[in-house]
Every structure is written in C-alpha cells, then in structure tokens.
Amino acid sequence: MENWYLPITLLPGIALMLLSTSNLMVALNNEINDYVGSKPINDKIITRKLAQLKLLNTTMVLFYVSIAFLVISGLLGGIGLTVNLREKIMIYITIIGIVVFLLxxxxxxxxSYRSVNIHQEQFKTD
Structure with a gap:
C-alpha cells in the first residue's frame, strides 16, 4: 500500500481525544471525592458517578486499542513495501482501528448524555 502512513496520521487526533478523556476522568474522580466528603451523602448519585467513571475507563481502553491497531497497520504497511505483504491486511486492521475508535x-x-442527567438530579436534590 502506497499510503502506509495514513493510519499513523490519525494518531494525533486519537491522542487528543485520549487526553481530553483523561482530563474528564480526573475531574470526575475529584468530583466524587468532594461529594463523598460532604455531610449529606447521596449514595444513588455516587453510584451513578462511579458508573460514569467506569464508562470513561472503558472509553480510554477503546482508544488505546484503536491506537494499537493503527500503529500495527502503519508498521505492516511500511514493512509490506519490502516484505510484500498484502494490502488487504493493512486495510482491514485500519478499519478495525477506526471502528474501535468510533465505539x-x-x-x-x-x-455526556448521562452526565447531564446526573447533574440535573444532583442539583435538584441539593
């Protein structure tokens, strides 16, 4: 494949999404810590926020897997020019990486949708 660098060019965008998701995780973790430290503790909201934290963790894992597929695809494409690997393998791995990123x-x-609902409930009860 002549465009072996295509999957590699997608990495900065995915890394930016990974960074913003990491920042969301830190902010949510701090919010949970602050909420647990307050006197009137609402277990329902804390449980929902912990579920949100788990969802963000899953998102980060999917982004890391996507990065792995795209790096492998780029490497196979670059090596494929000299080792004569089939182009279809690289294309399939790139597509898998993009699909995982979309997940x-x-x-x-x-x-985001759940976060709005949690915040509405949180401020309604306070």
Whole structure:
C-alpha cells in the first residue's frame, strides 16, 4: 500500500481525544471525592458517578486499542513495501482501528448524555 502512513496520521487526533478523556476522568474522580466528603451523602448519585467513571475507563481502553491497531497497520504497511505483504491486511486492521475508535466516541456520547442527567438530579436534590 502506497499510503502506509495514513493510519499513523490519525494518531494525533486519537491522542487528543485520549487526553481530553483523561482530563474528564480526573475531574470526575475529584468530583466524587468532594461529594463523598460532604455531610449529606447521596449514595444513588455516587453510584451513578462511579458508573460514569467506569464508562470513561472503558472509553480510554477503546482508544488505546484503536491506537494499537493503527500503529500495527502503519508498521505492516511500511514493512509490506519490502516484505510484500498484502494490502488487504493493512486495510482491514485500519478499519478495525477506526471502528474501535468510533465505539469509544459512542461511549463518550453516552457519558455526556448521562452526565447531564446526573447533574440535573444532583442539583435538584441539593
């Protein structure tokens, strides 16, 4: 494949999403710690926030897996020029990497939607 560098060029965008998701995780973790430290503890909201933290963790794992597939695809494409690997393998691995990344995006959309609902409930009860 002549465009073996294509999967590698997607990595900075995925890394940016990974960084922003990491920042979301840190902020949510701090929010949970602050909420647990307060006197009137609402176990339902804390449980929902912990589920959100798990969803963000799943998202980060999906992003890391996507990065792995894209790096492998780029390496195989670069090596394939000299070792004569089939182009289809690289294309399939790139597609898998993109699909896994899209699954991570779906998790972030779900997180955002749930986060709004949790905050509405949190401020309604306070």
């Amino acid at each position: 991570g995006i779906v998790c972030l959309i779900s997180y």
